[in-house]
Amino acid sequence: MGMNSGRGMHRPVRRLIASLGIGALLSACAMTPHRQAQGTDALQREVDTLMRDYQGQVPGASVLVLRDGHALLRRGYGLAVVETDEAASARTxxxxxxxxxxxxxxxxxxxxQDGTLGLDDPIKRWLPSLPKAAxxxxxxxxxxxxxxLIDxxxxxxxxxxxxxxxxxxxxxxxxxEGQNRTYFAPGQGYRYSxxxxxxxALTVQRASGRSFAGFLRERIFLPLGMRDTVAYERGVSExxxxxxxxxxxxxxxVRTDQSSTSAVLGDGGIYSSIDDLAKWDAALYDDRLLSDASRTLAFTAHTPTDVADVGYGYGWRITGETLWHSGETMGFRNVIVRWPRRRLTVVVLSNRNEPEPYRLALAIGRVYLAESPVRGP
Structure with a gap:
C-alpha cells in the first residue's frame, strides 16, 4: 500500500520488523540486568535522548509510559501544528x-457479548449486497x-x-460489491485487510442501529472517560x-493531513491522545468493558502473519510477551506496545510521515523494563 493510503502494515514496516529480529530483541529487553533504581529524571533524560529528532520547531510526538496504571512518563515533543507553533502535549x-x-x-x-451478533456469523448476514465470493x-x-477480501x-x-x-x-x-473474488479461500490464509x-464498522452500525462513531462514543469512549477521543467525520464532529x-x-x-481514504472509519479513523489512551489501556486489564473471554479472544494469536514471530489476534499483533499495533497514514505514525504481564505500556503518537515508531517504542520500553518484574498470567 502507498504512503498516501491507509492503515495497513506497509512493506517498509514489514521489512523493519523482520530486520529487528523481534523475538530476540524482546528477549534481550526482558533479560536486561537489573539496574540500580534510577530517579524519574534520569529515566526521562534517557527518553528525551531517544526523542531528540522530534524536539524543536518540527512535527512532534506525544509519549506515554505506564506501569500499573501510573504514568511514569507523559509528555509531548515538538509541534502539533507547525504553522502556529502549537506544542504537542499529553492532550494532543x-x-x-x-x-x-x-x-x-x-x-x-x-x-x-450483548448477543446481538455472533462471531461466526457470515458477514453477508449483515451486508447481504456483498458478492457470492464472500x-x-x-x-x-x-x-x-x-x-x-480484496484490498x-x-x-x-x-x-x-x-x-x-x-x-x-x-x-x-x-x-x-463489484469484486466477486478473494485472494484465497476464507480461513485458508492471512492477508492484512x-x-x-x-x-x-458497517456491521456494528447495522447490528446496533447506531452510527459506528456514535456506538464507539456511547459504548467505549464515554464510559471510559475518553472525552476527547472521536471517530472523526468531517462536518459532523470536531x-x-x-x-x-x-x-x-x-x-x-509540508502539511499532508488527509488522503482520499482518511474518512474510512473502521480501519483507521479515530483521533485520540496519550491521556485518553491511558484510560483505554487500564480497561484492558479488567472487565469494565470487555469480559475475560472477550479479552482472551482479542489477545490470542489466531493466525501467524507474514512476519516471523508475529501473530494476529482481534485488532492486536502478538509478539512474545507483547501486545501491540502500529498505525500509519499520510502524515501520522503511531504505535502502542503493551507488556501486560509486567503491567507496562508504551505509546508513541506522532504527526509526521517518517519514521515508523515501533523500534522507538521498544527502545523506550527497554529503559523501564528492568524495573518491571514479570507477573502471573
Whole structure:
C-alpha cells in the first residue's frame, strides 16, 4: 500500500520488523540486568535522548509510559501544528490510523457479548449486497485478517483521487460489491485487510442501529472517560487539541493531513491522545468493558502473519510477551506496545510521515523494563 493510503502494515514496516529480529530483541529487553533504581529524571533524560529528532520547531510526538496504571512518563515533543507553533502535549489528539482496529474489534466483541451478533456469523448476514465470493466469510475471519477480501485501495475508482473526494466505509462496501473474488479461500490464509475492518464498522452500525462513531462514543469512549477521543467525520464532529499531519518533502515539512481514504472509519479513523489512551489501556486489564473471554479472544494469536514471530489476534499483533499495533497514514505514525504481564505500556503518537515508531517504542520500553518484574498470567 502507498504512503498516501491507509492503515495497513506497509512493506517498509514489514521489512523493519523482520530486520529487528523481534523475538530476540524482546528477549534481550526482558533479560536486561537489573539496574540500580534510577530517579524519574534520569529515566526521562534517557527518553528525551531517544526523542531528540522530534524536539524543536518540527512535527512532534506525544509519549506515554505506564506501569500499573501510573504514568511514569507523559509528555509531548515538538509541534502539533507547525504553522502556529502549537506544542504537542499529553492532550494532543492524533489520527490513530490502524491503532483504530483494536477499537473496531472491541465494538464487535461488545455486540457479541450483548448477543446481538455472533462471531461466526457470515458477514453477508449483515451486508447481504456483498458478492457470492464472500458467502463463506465470517466475522471471526475478518477480525484476524483471514477473510481473503480484496484490498479496497487497489480497487477504488480513480475518481476519488482525481476529484479529491474521500472514501467512506459505505464506499468500501460498494467497491467490494463489484469484486466477486478473494485472494484465497476464507480461513485458508492471512492477508492484512483494511477492507475487512471497514466492513466490520458497517456491521456494528447495522447490528446496533447506531452510527459506528456514535456506538464507539456511547459504548467505549464515554464510559471510559475518553472525552476527547472521536471517530472523526468531517462536518459532523470536531477534533479537540488536534495535531495535523506533515511529510518531509526535500527537507521541508509540508502539511499532508488527509488522503482520499482518511474518512474510512473502521480501519483507521479515530483521533485520540496519550491521556485518553491511558484510560483505554487500564480497561484492558479488567472487565469494565470487555469480559475475560472477550479479552482472551482479542489477545490470542489466531493466525501467524507474514512476519516471523508475529501473530494476529482481534485488532492486536502478538509478539512474545507483547501486545501491540502500529498505525500509519499520510502524515501520522503511531504505535502502542503493551507488556501486560509486567503491567507496562508504551505509546508513541506522532504527526509526521517518517519514521515508523515501533523500534522507538521498544527502545523506550527497554529503559523501564528492568524495573518491571514479570507477573502471573
Amino acid at each position: 489528539n492524533y489520527r490513530l490510523a490502524s491503532v483504530t482496529k483494536q477499537f473496531t474489534a472491541a465494538a464487535v466483541l461488545l455486540l457479541a 458467502d463463506a466469510i465470517t466475522i471471526r475471519q475478518i477480525l484476524s485478517h483471514q477473510s481473503g 479496497y485501495e487497489d480497487a477504488m475508482p480513480a475518481s476519488f483521487d482525481a476529484d479529491r473526494r474521500q472514501m467512506h466505509d459505505l464506499d468500501v462496501l460498494h467497491v467490494l 483494511n477492507s475487512g475492518y471497514a466492513l466490520l 477534533v479537540a487539541h488536534r495535531a495535523y499531519g506533515y511529510s518531509d518533502e526535500q527537507g521541508r515539512w
